[in-house]
Amino acid sequence: MADVAGMRSPYRSSSDTFDIDDLASKDPFKQFESWFELARSHPRIEEANAMALATATKDGIPSVRMVLMKGYDHSGFQFYTNHGSRKSSEMKENPSCSIMFYWEPLKRSVRIEGKVERLSEEDSTVYFHSRPRTSQLGSSSSQQSTVVESRQSLKDRYEELVEEFKDEDKIIPKPDFWGGYLVKPSSFEFWQGQTNRLHDRLKFRLKKEDETIDPKCTHEATDDWVIERLSP
Numbered sequence: 001m002a003d004v005a006g007m008r009s010p011y012r013s014s015s016d017t018f019d020i021d022d023l024a025s026k027d028p029f030k031q032f033e034s035w036f037e038l039a040r041s042h043p044r045i046e047e048a049n050a051m052a053l054a055t056a057t058k059d060g061i062p063s064v065r066m067v068l069m070k071g072y073d074h075s076g077f078q079f080y081t082n083h084g085s086r087k088s089s090e091m092k093e094n095p096s097c098s099i100m101f102y103w104e105p106l107k108r109s110v111r112i113e114g115k116v117e118r119l120s121e122e123d124s125t126v127y128f129h130s131r132p133r134t135s136q137l138g139s140s141s142s143q144q145s146t147v148v149e150s151r152q153s154l155k156d157r158y159e160e161l162v163e164e165f166k167d168e169d170k171i172i173p174k175p176d177f178w179g180g181y182l183v184k185p186s187s188f189e190f191w192q193g194q195t196n197r198l199h200d201r202l203k204f205r206l207k208k209e210d211e212t213i214d215p216k217c218t219h220e221a222t223d224d225w226v227i228e229r230l231s232p
C-alpha cells in the first residue's frame with residue numbers, strides 16, 4: 001500500500017472562530033452565497049462552481065462525479081447534463097441526492113442534501129443556446145456514459161456536426177437527451193477547517209413537523225430552517 005499518511009497541510013482558517021453568531025446569514029442560501037462569492041473571487045480557486053454530485057440507484061448503490069453548478073437561488077442549485085447518463089438514470093429512479101463543494105485554499109466545504117427535479121425544456125433550451133457553439137456541438141455529439149468503440153468514433157461524430165453547423169447562423173437544436181436539473185435542499189452543512197482539527201460544522205436543516213426545539217442545541221433560523229453545531 002502506498003503510504004501517504006504523512007501528507008498533512010496546515011489548515012489555516014480565515015477566522016479563528018466560526019460560530020452561529022459568525023454566520024453571514026441565518027438564511028442558508030444567503031450563507032452559501034457569502035461563502036461562494038468569496039471562493040469565486042479567490043485567486044487560487046479556478047472553478048468555485050465545481051461540485052461533487054452523489055446519486056444512488058433505488059437499491060441504494062451510490063455513485064459520485066463532478067459537475068458544474070450553473071445557477072442558484074432559493075429554489076435550489078442548477079446543473080446540466082445528458083438525460084441518458086448514469087447519473088440521470090439514477091436521479092430518475094431515486095431523486096434523493098447530495099452535492100458538495102470543497103474550496104481547498106479556504107479550507108471550507110458545503111454539503112447539501114435534497115431532492116432533484118428536471119428543469120423545463122424551455123429553461124434547458126435557453127441555457128443550451130447561451131453556451132459556446134463548440135460546447136453545444138460537444139454535448140450534441142456524445143451519448144454520455146455509454147461505451148464507445150474509440151476516441152476516433154467520438155471525433156468523427158463531432159466533426160460531422162461541425163460540418164453540418166458550419167454556418168454560424170444555423171441554430172444548433174438542443175438535443176432531447178440534454179438538459180438541466182435543480183437540487184432542492186433539505187439540509188446544508190457549512191464546514192470550516194481549523195488547524196487543530198477541531199473543525200467547525202454548522203448544519204442547517206428543515207424543521208420537522210411538530211418538532212420541539214431544544215434551544216440549548218438547536219437554533220431557529222429563517223423560515224422553516226434550524227441550525228445545529230455538529231461535532232467534527
Ligand SMILES: Cc1cc2nc3c(=O)[nH]c(=O)nc-3n(C[C@H](O)[C@H](O)[C@H](O)COP(=O)(O)O)c2cc1C
Pocket residue numbers: 047050063064065066067068069079080081082085086087088144145
Ligand atoms: C470539474 C468537472 C466539471 C464537470 N462538469 C460536468 C457537468 O456540468 N455536466 C456533466 O454532465 N458532466 C460534467 N463533468 C463530467 C462528469 O464528472 C462525468 O464524467 C459525466 O457527467 C458522466 O457521469 P455519469 O456517468 O456518472 O453520469 C465534469 C467533470 C469535472 C471534473
